[in-house]
Amino acid sequence: MTTNEIVALFNRYVMPTYGRSLAIVRGKGAKCWDADGKEYLDFGGGVAVNILGHSHPAIVRALKQQAATLIHCSNLYHSEPQGLLAKKLVELAGIEGKCFFCNSGAEANEGLYKLARKFGHDTGRYEVLTMEGSFHGRTLAGIAATGQEKVKKGFEPMPDGFRHVPFNDLDAARAAVGPKTSAILLEPVQGESGIKPATREFLMGLRQLCDEKNLLLMLDEVQCGNGRTGRFFGFQSIAPELKPDAISMAKGIGGGFPIGIIWSSGLRKVATADGEKPLCDILSPGMHASTFGGTPLACAVGLAVIATVEQKNLMAKAAARGKRLVRGLKALQKIFSCIKEVRSLGLMIGVELDREVKDTVAKCATAGLLLIPAGTHTFRLAPPLTISNAEADQALAIIEKALV
Ligand SMILES: Cc1ncc(COP(=O)(O)O)c(C=O)c1O
Known part of the structure; x- marks a missing residue:
């Protein structure tokens, strides 16, 4: 089914209790794909759920x-x-x-x-x-x-x-x-x-x-x-x-x-x-x-x-990847005055803007990065604990472009 067909099902048959966007059909590691085949880096992690990423062999x-x-x-x-x-x-x-x-x-x-x-x-x-x-x-x-x-x-x-x-x-x-x-x-x-x-x-x-x-x-x-x-x-x-x-x-x-x-x-x-x-x-x-x-x-x-x-020593990895992401986000804060604060503990990271984050989150999704709002003015990064340095850097690059 295409995204439009799936969305039509929801509009007709699913109670409208969520503000939903994409239709996700498949995931592997930190990546997932929508019904039209577009690839995303999933840094929402199913709202801090998919700690091993998608379709991890140990879970399967x-x-x-x-x-x-x-x-x-x-x-x-x-x-x-x-x-x-x-x-x-x-x-x-x-x-x-x-x-x-x-x-x-x-x-x-x-x-x-x-x-x-x-x-x-x-x-x-x-x-x-x-x-x-x-x-x-x-x-x-x-x-x-x-x-x-x-x-x-x-x-x-x-x-x-x-x-x-x-x-x-x-x-x-x-x-x-x-x-x-x-x-x-x-x-x-x-x-x-x-x-x-x-x-x-x-x-x-x-x-x-x-x-x-x-x-x-x-x-x-x-x-x-x-x-x-x-x-x-x-x-x-x-x-x-x-x-x-x-x-x-x-x-x-x-x-x-x-x-x-x-x-x-x-x-x-x-x-x-x-x-x-x-x-x-x-x-x-x-x-x-x-x-x-x-x-x-x-x-x-x-x-x-x-x-x-x-x-896999993923708790230590989470702490290390969290530090890398926060370093990158704090560097972005020096460039973009709209970033008010970066708050974090390990791979639980919030970036507070001086405005609502809806548009920034939508821009990131269009560019292939899934983030989740936390309140109106903060976007959240809660990726799998398994993310690589390259994936962390890719996310930072997309966020930087979305803030321009
Ligand atoms: C701190 C906290 N407690 C409770 C809940 C509710 O969990 P669930 O949605 O699994 O009922 C959440 C969900 O986001 C949460 O973040």
Whole structure:
């Protein structure tokens, strides 16, 4: 089918919830092709999902092998891939704990809200403080948790139990904690609002605040996790010694195959009616569930993605390629006064312009480079961790031309 034919299908049969552009039919590595055969360098990476690029042989192999063995068996039974992936993620967190499996970032965050509610339940606490500018997904609680008015508009009234505080402002967070507060949730690097890293002082200060006030410190690593910042978790690139209580993950872990995960701490002890328990054990049978969460297929792919990231040293590569791109973008900032700021952590890079980025993103696409807006004035580079120096330089050359 041609692009026009595919677009006509969407116009007729798909709900218009996205501002879509191209029709992509095929991908290989950092490249993809549209329905009319045009080639693109994909630096949007499926919104920070395709960390191994398109059609990586390790993912294709894992999909084929596991699909031929066992795709789904329900969570009424144990399965080896889910157990092994949970073990791997606990090791990567570097803190004793356990995982729960679901299918997306928003769903993982829903699990965190429930964890916070269960944690605070016996003391009458349920409120989660989140950050202004944050993004936590599009479920009803997700938009209530998200610190951006635009996602809530038209869907009021919001579910109760979320308040927003200014990002990177510890005094404001401290002042906002109230008698109903049970947890603080934040992205170590805010993604959707323009690639904004938390400071080390903020993360460590929140830890202290949560300890003082008996709150959970919960991190949304859906976008900034998965090795993109140079370490497996974004927080580890900012404050490696931080010990969060719970983490949500999704996006890159499946390399394009849907998966969502919650990790929660075994170090954090919680007083319950049945005595003291580790936080990771407070959601007991019947309290939380997902039909598709952690299928053997999803977890086999997750294991293959993480094994490839480790074997190919892709976290160190991401950090190195990120530095190269940022060097190039900062050089462009010296030439083009429209670039206000370049913000980054590893291969999570945002370029803020003094104007809306829509036209620049469209110009880059016409020239063969896919980028993604993050907010109205920032474009985002979230390429596969596998990109070469040549691909990084090619992207920089296209961006330079688009800014002229
Ligand atoms: C930080 C963060 N949390 C949650 C989500 C929601 O993830 P999903 O779209 O998989 O539900 C996103 C998606 O962009 C995100 O960036």
